[in-house]
Amino acid sequence: MTRNIPAPAATVETQKFWDAARGGRFLLPVCTACGKVHWYPRAICPFCDSGKIEWRDASGKGTIYTFSVMRRAKEPYAIAYVTLAEGPTMMTNIVDCDFDALRIGDKVAVVFEDSANGPPVPMFKPV
């Protein structure tokens, strides 16, 4: 990965996620009131309005919902949405792969990639 990855800005809502990411852990926000996992992470459940959100370790597994290789960039990269085993679909990059071989439905697993002067961010590679 040669693209310069802009650092995500942590907030009081998401600091725990990024702290865990620095240790290589991929956390998901789970609502203990309705049991659902949402994405992107927030302090209030978008499905049942509860504020009882817990961070839990994710399986790190998912499938590619859609993707696009940015050919116009100096260093082409693959942006994608991955549907996580836990339910929600998240924006990410697919890395460590042959761009021309990527297909919707491919199984992928999480990897963390360093950002510029920030925490590592969750990306995915084919498995």
Place this chain on the structure above:
Amino acid sequence: MTIRGEAYIAGAYEHPTRHAPDKTAAQLHAEVALGALADAGLARADVDGYFCAGDAPGPGPASMAEYLNLKLRHVDSTELGGASYVALAGHAAQAIALGKCDVALITLAGRPRSEGVATGTTPRVRDPNQPEAAWEVPYGLTTANGYAMCAMRHMHQYGTTSEQLAWIKVAASHHAQHNPHAMLPEVVTVADVVNSPMIADPLHRLDCCVISDGGGALIVVRPEIAKSLNRPPVKIIGAGETVKHLAGGTFDLTTSGAARSGPAAFAEAGVAPADIKYVSIYDSFTITALLQIEDLGFCAKGAGGKFVADGNLISGTGKLPFNTDGGGLCNNHPANRGGMTKVIEAVRQLRGEAHPAVQVKNCDLALAQGTGMQLGTRHCSATLILERK
């Protein structure tokens, strides 16, 4: 309570410029405002309602109201991105129906071409307070690759092809050849589109709209005022608007907000898709138009590729003449916002003032559809239905 028949579009003006390094954004706003007033046969002093969106210089309507020296009793600066002006025409009708203003001015203008903005292929600057920013900025989301992900999924889900998407550009180019102001007036073929350089899989360069300076304005008035003017009256009969987003990670990228704003507008207007003679559909990319055509009910969901192919959008030969000015794909895309020009070309069609080569015969019912922001994440959608009285 409805806006059906409560207001008319009396003035419409599209700035002829496509490159304006010698003008300011405020000046362009003023020029289109005066152009639309002249088109209506009204004066600046008649304006008592002003409507603008995020392209107006400064926060909200204040700076442009002062520049134009307007005396107002109603203002609205609802920001829906490129869909704003489609929605604001409906808002103006609401305000007029409630007696809040009599003559509403709506303006759009901007100079992304002169300012050298790489609109589609570089990430946009985000407000760090946007709660989704941290979850998108690291991944290199641009306008082009966001829409490309919609196209990729639509192809996967419904078998849509690049050649089918290309027909949308081909149709736009057939119309643009008759527009002396169009940035890209050359007729192109499906092969030209699919052989143009890949920008973001599966969107090629010719699947993308132009980057242009320019602008446009509308004048919306009370029915009594419209009848006193010497212009063909264009009645607003239905409007709808919505926001479509990622819904906590449970979304379908093959659907646009038009699936909600469209039915709302049709219900208010009391008409059906089959009644519409002409459509203006926002075409930031070919896929943008395809999704909205499906979501408005002009064909079944997923059947858009087949529907737009073989010239079905070309005026005179196809079943659904669209964007007869050449649209964003060939004509212009002022301020990176396509909604205003969509309404303007619909007004031209209803007045019978489109270019004779693309004028739809007996055009008495038209629809203008806009989306704003990013179909690949969250966007606004607005639908407006207009009738030639």
